[in-house]
Every structure is written in C-alpha cells, then in structure tokens.
Amino acid sequence: MHVLLLSVPGLRAEDLSRMPALARLAASGRCVPLAPGFPAVTCPVQAALSTGMTPAAHGIVANGLFDRGTNHLEMWISPDSVHHSPRLWDRIKRVRPNLRTAAWFLLQSKHATADLVCLPAPKHNPDGSETMWCHTNPEPLYASLRETLGEFPLHKFWGPVAGIESSRWIARSFIAAARVAPPHMAVVYLPHLDYAAQRTGPDSTPALAACGELDAEIGTLIDDFAAIVGWENLTVLVAGEYRIRPVAHAIHPNRILREAGLLAVCETAEGEILDLAASRAWTLADHQIGHVYLRDPADAATVADLFRGRAGVDRVLSGDDLVAAGLVAPGQPRQASRCGDVVIESTLDSWQTYFYWLDDAKAPTFARTIDIHRKPGYDPLELHLDRARLPQIAIPLDVSLVKGSHGAVDPVNPHETIFIASRPDVTDATALAMTDIAGIVERMCGVWDQT
16 A cells, blocks of 8 residues: 655645546545644644644644744754654654655655655855755755756745746656655645745635646646556545635734834844844744744733734733643643744734834845745745846835735634545544544554554
C-alpha cells in the first residue's frame, strides 16, 4: 500500500466545482469537513497534520519562534527538530522500519528522518549574494532534480510574482524522486491556492482561476504516481490546511503597544528597528493571530485590556484561556512555552500587521523588501508591488491591498476546509480535526496494527 497525502492551503468545499480531478477523487471516495485547529496558520497546521498533536504538545504556535531566554525571534525557521512531538515519518519508521517515507516541501522539515526530503534552502555566499538551492535527503538529490527540471523557482514560491510554477515544480520533482524507490507514505505540500486568495480575495477571478491551475497539476501528480505504484496499491488523501476569508480591515498591535509606552525601538540608519530586549511588550503578528510577549507577566491584564473591545479584535486570550485553546500545556512553566503571554485573535474580516513605526518615513528599509526573516511577523504585502516605485522592486505599506487572510477560528463553523480520501473505507467519520489525520495515515500504514 502507498499513501499519498497532499497538503493544500486555502482549499474550500465549494472549490471542487472548479477542480474536476479532486471532485472525481471525492466522488469515488470520501469528502468530509475538516477543522484546521487553532491557530489556522501554516506551520502549526502542518505540525498538527504530521504529529496528530495540538500546539501545546508539538510546540509550533506560529510561523515564527521566539526564544525568551535569548530574546531572539526567528520567522520561518526550517529544522524538523523544532517539533516537540515525533512526526509521521518518525512514528512509522519506529514500528515499520522498512517502509519508505517522504516529506516534500513541508515547512520545518529540514533534516527530517524521512527517506525523501526536499525544501528550499538558498545558500548565502560570503559576498552577500544568494545561490538558489534546496535541502534534500539524500543530499545529492537536488543537483539531480535541477538537471532534469531546472532550478526550483523560488521567486514563484513567495512574493509578488508567486504562481503555479512553484507547485508544478514541487509535484514534478516529487515524481522524479519517487521513480527509483517510491515511498510508501508521502506528504506533499502544494501552496498555489494561497497566493491569489490573499492578494485579491478568495472569491476573486484570479483565486478561482488558481483552483483550475492547481487541479491540473494534482491530476497529473496522482496519475504519474499511480503509474509508478499501481492504482490498486495507491490511496490518495487531500487535506485542506485552512480557509482564506475576505478581509477589509487591519489592526496594528505593535503600534498600540508603542503608543501605550510598552514597545521600544532603536533609531538606526536603516530606519526604526524593534528593540525586543528593551520592550515591555511586543507582538509577533501572524495573519489573524498576534502573540504578545511580555517582559513581566504581571503586565498581562493591562495588555489584554488594551485590545479587548477594539475594532477587528474577536478574542484576547491569557492565562487559563491559553490552556483551553490548546496553546499551552496544563502546568507548563512560562519559560518553556513558545506561546505569547497574551494572544489576540482577529475577527474573521480583519488581519494583523507587524508594523511598529508610527510614521512611514521611519519604517525600516526591510519593510519595503521581501524579507521574511527580519520582519517580526508575517507580511502579506510581500505579495504586492508598489508600482509607483518601479523599476525598483518595492513592497507597499498600504494595508488595504490585502484582500484575504486566515488563522482565526470561526466559532460557528470550525470545520472550514475539507478532507478527501480516494477510498470510502478510509474513515467513517462525518467530520475530522487536523489532529485526526496522522492516525488515519498510520493505520493505513499498518502502524497501529503492530503496536
């Protein structure tokens, strides 16, 4: 048996009307509502998908990790070792060491123990330049893939020209890598639906067109893998990571903290830089979720009161609320938690910026660049260009350009995306949580039968 699990951000039930390959898969098997969990952002969702655990257990609470001991924030950190819980490939190998596994373009999978691994890892040269590269297991694999398919189009993976080319390369490189010794269990990340839905809105013409573009690649991927392993030996699973919703409002938690005298900046030649060490409070802004980190936990009530009742804010969580939300384990020491001391959840029609400057003239130089590592949070404006500054590549600061976001949980309908299985006997559940999928995959791989 071979299990191919596709992880697809932005997938909605209504999109199947524009995705005939996925619709056929759902019609012949099962399609049930799926709850991403909280927060519904990329790294925590993929961690839940691959570990079967909540953030309190796997430790991934956002798309960035803040180390309280060193006052160091790193966005989009890539090592697999940042997870506190074993992932599917670890758990399967422990029980069935002869089964081959693959983690293909999942974030935070660098140095994963899977037999096949690939994700972007550009090389930083001494002169400051960058050479496009991918981390692979086995190590020589990327050089071989590059000869066959060309360089991975990193500029199409994120940024203002992101498009189907990156998902196409991911799908085709997986097939190329799988031909020699096809994995028995593979997780493949196909990001294409993320782009236009955030740029122009999830119901915009470009976003709806993206459904058809990705479906064509998924159809080819499934057909090609089936040709390798045999249709009778293949089960295809598709998990929507989250739903992207229309947004028309933005909040700026770091500016609110600064105006309250809690956030500090340094004046530099490159503009104002957030001073994490000197700040009593600052926010890691991540789509519709903000993690507020405090120097003194006694400030939690004061900070929470700053945000409660504000336009664009749905919930403000602290203390026991964080345990109830699955972000902190019961009795877990504050220093051991990666979660903010206060967590801000936006309303479904609002999102949160990382902006901390009060005057755009003092914005740091990296604010107008594609720089996913230096910004203290996620920046969807990197999907846009400031055309007034062309031919210079510049990212705008106009928050009204962002038309779609995700991360908050709809209290009325938490099962906002879908799970598809090519076989009807994969599950008899009428609805699933993201944490259920790892168990389904393990059972299909015979792991539970042998424990």
